[in-house]
Amino acid sequence: MIVAELRKLLENVKNGHVEIENALEQLKNLPYKDIGIAKIDYHRELRNGYPEVIYCQGKDIGHIQQIVQDMLRRGNNILATRAEKDVYEAVKKICPEAEYHELARMITVKRKEVPVPDTYIAVVTGGTADIPVAEEAVVTAQMLGNKVERVYDVGVAGLHRLLGNLDIITSAKVIIAVAGMEGALASVVGGLVDKPVLAVPTSIGYGANFHGLAALLCMLNSCASGVAVMNIDNGFGAGYMASMINKL
Amino acid sequence: MIVAELRKLLENVKNGHVEIENALEQLKNLPYKDIGIAKIDYHRELRNGYPEVIYCQGKDIGHIQQIVQDMLRRGNNILATRAEKDVYEAVKKICPEAEYHELARMITVKRKEVPVPDTYIAVVTGGTADIPVAEEAVVTAQMLGNKVERVYDVGVAGLHRLLGNLDIITSAKVIIAVAGMEGALASVVGGLVDKPVLAVPTSIGYGANFHGLAALLCMLNSCASGVAVMNIDNGFGAGYMASMINKL
């Protein structure tokens, strides 16, 4: 892609359609917008209609408003992650159509339709406490244009609950397995289906769970093939990657 | 799938085609073969022509021979991982067509053709020392019926090497990024392409690398979207999952 763009630019330079200094400027400034406090990346969105993403945690609310303002001007869909309610209130002021997904702690602004394939992503959780992370994956995947099926609270301690829902899981194109505690869900799901499984350890647990480390290590060591692992509590990343796979 | 088989079995029971005790037996014994020292899983192979896999590390050579013998009888392809040369010598005695992949430490026995899609998997490494893990992924992916492109030794310390090979990487359907040391390759690749990236940390490094922990943590925390992580040195797992995605 970068090479392709470079070729076109070189042709334009050769033809005299573009000046050298101007070409250099284009190379430097094109794919992002420098608004002082941030360099917003408009790279991906241009190519595939993906929304622009703001990771809100640790960011100043004023800064978030500035970033959203700039994004709105371009007419893109917007997805804000790890957004507490006060962030939503602030965004809503400058963008009344913003929606808040409380469990997922996400804000979405939908301004363009995104094509949705027929296949779907299954999002499975071990317990009810894992639902917020799962919902982050769900909202992300939906916003990127995917159908999602939720299969919640089917942890391995009561295997019959998982086996009873196997049909929905097996028919998905890609599966997101979200689990805290010991994180064994990913291995069991990975052993039962022939689809790629994205395992998301959550920080649910206590004691020797060490804030998700137990589930993380469990998932990385899965004896089932076809399991890849996301960072602890990274529902967004799982939703994003699952969308990539679902749209292949 | 399991539900589907169960339905058929129930119908057969109802029709009297299958006795109850016999049905129970089928449920118990069908999907694996108990050869005493191991319960070989013939589940996946039946469904999709995948080879049977033996993880050799820590297994007795005599046991490996027994397992291979049983597999040969069924006429399937065989893939043995983490196999040192002496394991290969032992396998060759009972299966002369076995091939050895020295860098990847793998044995393959090919007896059936597997359909190969047009799309390919790119396998990228940070350094030359990461090549054995990369080759494990390559041989696995090829054995499962995939085309693979190798892009080796393009670590981020010399970014121009990576940028110079971007075309091959961008055109792949899925990318395996193999890197030791600090493992930054996965983030850089993940930021440059719009394809799913399977990141494999390797144990290459010293000191505060802690046998691959540094690369593992780096990859799990990737600021690029679309990156999922395998266990340290798990080339087989990456090849397997990449194959699943490439064949979607």
Add this chain to the structure above:
Amino acid sequence: MIVAELRKLLENVKNGHVEIENALEQLKNLPYKDIGIAKIDYHRELRNGYPEVIYCQGKDIGHIQQIVQDMLRRGNNILATRAEKDVYEAVKKICPEAEYHELARMITVKRKEVPVPDTYIAVVTGGTADIPVAEEAVVTAQMLGNKVERVYDVGVAGLHRLLGNLDIITSAKVIIAVAGMEGALASVVGGLVDKPVLAVPTSIGYGANFHGLAALLCMLNSCASGVAVMNIDNGFGAGYMASMINKL
């Protein structure tokens, strides 16, 4: 058990007493109840009069009320763990006979009698700060139908306190040893008695205690035989397992 149920179902299918689709439904839905936000497991309770358990930490209070409501309808005993006072207040509104165990942070609802064997469980603590975890074990064990003897504050720094209470400990059928700091209590108790010891490390301590890691490692490495270890602060798990053993 599952095999036994399956046989009966197969027989009913054969006899035409149960339709195939219906049989599949039974297999899917029988052992748990899907109330939307959770899939409540009624598996164990059916078989042995055990109470239903809700792990409250991180759960929404409204959700907990919903779950309790469903459980009440079935007339079972209920045990809620890691329940802060506000959870109790909420549960009490819909179930006035609910009792609160403040030290143990537990709610119990007793609606059926559970048979109690003559033997007892001894619950031993190293210090007074370990008492909340010990009480979680005590309430759990009592709710499951066991007699319990408390031997608190007998840590190894004052060995005479432990030796002075050895009679009570030695006569128990199974012993729960709860200790923070360095967790040496489990080894000393394990060396003095011939009964199974369930060791529960607590997070009591500071500095290089690392939130219970020191006690956990100490207990896992016990040089005394007959010691098995629970997660840090897992009083419930110890009470549950001790009850299993006491009722053998």
Add this chain to the structure above:
Amino acid sequence: MIVAELRKLLENVKNGHVEIENALEQLKNLPYKDIGIAKIDYHRELRNGYPEVIYCQGKDIGHIQQIVQDMLRRGNNILATRAEKDVYEAVKKICPEAEYHELARMITVKRKEVPVPDTYIAVVTGGTADIPVAEEAVVTAQMLGNKVERVYDVGVAGLHRLLGNLDIITSAKVIIAVAGMEGALASVVGGLVDKPVLAVPTSIGYGANFHGLAALLCMLNSCASGVAVMNIDNGFGAGYMASMINKL
């Protein structure tokens, strides 16, 4: 027990049957034998016919011979753990009836019969590589007078293998679940049965397994109730504790 012995001694002192200094000597020397290089503990054996146990790792072969010699003089059963073949050769010289269990790396000398209850212990492993640890548990349990059923290679990646053997597991009085990699076996077994499960993580695995840490943390965080955990690779401890429980 200690109090009971003390009472008898006090009575003998009162009656003049025992001199004070002599009483002090008895208190000091009775329950162990000081042979210079070691203080052999004859405490347990006196009470319950248990064998004497020697942990061989790191001990000088000459020292082991000395210890065995002293034990032989007392006519007890002997169990030596972590004994390499050269240790066995040395022991055999002074005790020709010694038997070697190669997989379990154990030496046994049987000189007295131990009563065996009707109930049995099930020893379950995730893979074939976990068998040595499992065999250590098996030999220990058998030596202590227990029947054992082996259910090997039934890891969660192929769940049907486990479900197909559920009858044997469910009918045991206590279950030992031995697993490396991610150690999910313990949770799945714990969720399927109503018997105490002793979980033994093994050091089988690589990379982020960290020599058994992954399986250990997984087992400690098990979401199934009724699971207690042994040290990594501690087959002996599991066999010992299971024997205690099986004989209750």
Add this chain to the structure above:
Amino acid sequence: MIVAELRKLLENVKNGHVEIENALEQLKNLPYKDIGIAKIDYHRELRNGYPEVIYCQGKDIGHIQQIVQDMLRRGNNILATRAEKDVYEAVKKICPEAEYHELARMITVKRKEVPVPDTYIAVVTGGTADIPVAEEAVVTAQMLGNKVERVYDVGVAGLHRLLGNLDIITSAKVIIAVAGMEGALASVVGGLVDKPVLAVPTSIGYGANFHGLAALLCMLNSCASGVAVMNIDNGFGAGYMASMINKL
């Protein structure tokens, strides 16, 4: 000591001065007082005039009052550690002569004089932020009857400050070195003096300090001889052990 007491008791039993059951009672109850919520250890105090110590962290204020009440009845000195101001207010109500040491977070009640040797303990800190831990050591040592010299804020980054105070440090009988950050103070002091150094790592620092782990490891690995290490922030333990050494 225990043997000596036992001999006397045996003699009394022999002489008929003490009944057997009574002797057993004495053995069980003498060295501590069971007040229900705690078993207060009066062992040490009886022998050497040491104060009774209450570790307040995590204890209920009402419980602390009960324990103090019982101690007051016996007329001993009292030392309460990790006591926040509200604990002091509560203790003061039932014991108006209680003093509060704010920096050290300690309460002292002095009712008996303790002999004070001529030699002194030097308490050295790396920075001013380490002073609270140092003061815990100072108050403990003083309460146990020791002279103390404070040498604060002489960290190794400004070595001249340490060298300028070397006289005071060298003349002490034992030195307590308190330091956070990298904890190098202990090694430097240990290399400069010929006295036992008790090193106390503090949790002062940030980032890769990991709450005192850096200083702890540094001190444990000291290349200077004559340095032993206490737990992170354990000023009390250092003061106690230094007192033991100073009084030899």
Add this chain to the structure above:
Amino acid sequence: MIVAELRKLLENVKNGHVEIENALEQLKNLPYKDIGIAKIDYHRELRNGYPEVIYCQGKDIGHIQQIVQDMLRRGNNILATRAEKDVYEAVKKICPEAEYHELARMITVKRKEVPVPDTYIAVVTGGTADIPVAEEAVVTAQMLGNKVERVYDVGVAGLHRLLGNLDIITSAKVIIAVAGMEGALASVVGGLVDKPVLAVPTSIGYGANFHGLAALLCMLNSCASGVAVMNIDNGFGAGYMASMINKL
């Protein structure tokens, strides 16, 4: 330097210009000022016009005021790090010209001019959340007399942003690379430029980031040459060291 001063002092002693006791006093007291609560180090400032630095975290506000008071008397520049707003308010009362740098959490008092070289330091961040740590480095470097260029929000996930600003980075004399998450920025910058890179991991991230550990390990293992690492979040240290290098 110390040797040079010692020589002069020895000469003065020899000439009788300085008394021996007086010489000893000079040696002891000269390079710092003991104000009771702290020993302020005036060593460096005397030699090179550097400001005096107060690390405020964990220090009593009254103490900070005392220290500032003493420093003001000497007329030096002052730099207070990790100073929350209330610390600034307190300092401002006794020093109205004190300035507050909110993002950097620093207070500066400028009373002397410091010479500024022509070369500059580039401060680069991966994201906007890393800016506070970067600003700590910026303010430190400026206060020590350096020109600084900020290049913020150029993380490796959007490599074009970094490449577009390469000119500014390449022309610096020394570069500070500040990054959280996986910290790959340092390697990429280190691979692109021929200048010393001071890498500062930040604690920005979640899950397996472990409060900056991931970025720290990544930077320590950088496959690019010319990268040295500071403690997590240590912007001050990076600014200080960069100033040293920029002024060479």
Add this chain to the structure above:
Amino acid sequence: MIVAELRKLLENVKNGHVEIENALEQLKNLPYKDIGIAKIDYHRELRNGYPEVIYCQGKDIGHIQQIVQDMLRRGNNILATRAEKDVYEAVKKICPEAEYHELARMITVKRKEVPVPDTYIAVVTGGTADIPVAEEAVVTAQMLGNKVERVYDVGVAGLHRLLGNLDIITSAKVIIAVAGMEGALASVVGGLVDKPVLAVPTSIGYGANFHGLAALLCMLNSCASGVAVMNIDNGFGAGYMASMINKL
């Protein structure tokens, strides 16, 4: 630099001096040489006469020979790190002028003179066991064209040894402090001098040293300003970075 080259290329394209496809080729192939097994980076060498570096550990000896062969053809200086004696023997066969530095485990081939500045680098070690890592730094720095002064075995446990050599250390332009055990040397040196200190933790030590972790953490937490840290045992990196600073 990259921008400058790009501008020239664009001008050549515009002038028709370079064809577009050819320009693309140049962009792709110029800065490295693909020899199949590796992509040798000739980037840095072209610009500043630096030697080409081969990290030998884990590389096949045949591959190393191939790489050296290619480098020799270009007439550059060569520096091979972590090279065992057999690697040297192999290199010597194809390059007789290769020199071996046994302590440093390095091979050097000098074919061009490198300009050497007047200033020097001081390399300081805590103990004699740290010398191999120090020598790696020394040989690297010398090969890159620097004068080096060695100050070995001056650890903080005998501070007088360090103080006695302060002159040499203080007069250096940059200091490399190499230390194992607790690594306190870096802090003490950093506190005594006004020059940048590159701290290299070594893996020398045992027990709670954890293969250099103790020294690493100590150095990262240094309370002295002007200390930056390299990976454990990374003498090469320290020599490289010190050379960069010394040549500024």
Add this chain to the structure above:
Amino acid sequence: MIVAELRKLLENVKNGHVEIENALEQLKNLPYKDIGIAKIDYHRELRNGYPEVIYCQGKDIGHIQQIVQDMLRRGNNILATRAEKDVYEAVKKICPEAEYHELARMITVKRKEVPVPDTYIAVVTGGTADIPVAEEAVVTAQMLGNKVERVYDVGVAGLHRLLGNLDIITSAKVIIAVAGMEGALASVVGGLVDKPVLAVPTSIGYGANFHGLAALLCMLNSCASGVAVMNIDNGFGAGYMASMINKL
């Protein structure tokens, strides 16, 4: 001490007895001997007849011979630690009176008598596998002029063995408690006696022992007062510090 020497030197300078340059030389060279490969510290020995200590691990045998040669010339006692048999053979060649302590892996050369106090040091171990570390402490303490009592193999799993030897332990002036596995011995001993306890964790154990980490953490968190901790396996350090305390 240093100040005292400085005063004398200043007086001599003043009196003209010593030249300034000469005085500087004295300051630099007096307390150690630079033999090229090492700077031997003769500081301590001058003052208190302590032997010179060589830590042999990782040192070249030729270097060790050189160091011993230099020490022999001064007529001091010599203590070499972590010396394998081949080191002893080499030392014996140049010093036939050298003795080897095989278990302790130490070489001693006794050339001067050291005064021995009446009090003694008790060295206690948990198991027989801890004896090598204990012997390192014993030989060190004896070489420094102390009487030692060994109480080996009295671990807490068989508490009666410890209680039976309490007299010897209680009568010591200082106690060294050496234990691996869970390291509980230190707490139990610390709770039973009123003497300073130096706790030495050993690396004996497996699995979650993590090479002594479990015992180390256990000892650091000891709930008994009067326990300070040495590095894992640091018998020498314990013997050295115990000698310091025994000689007070």
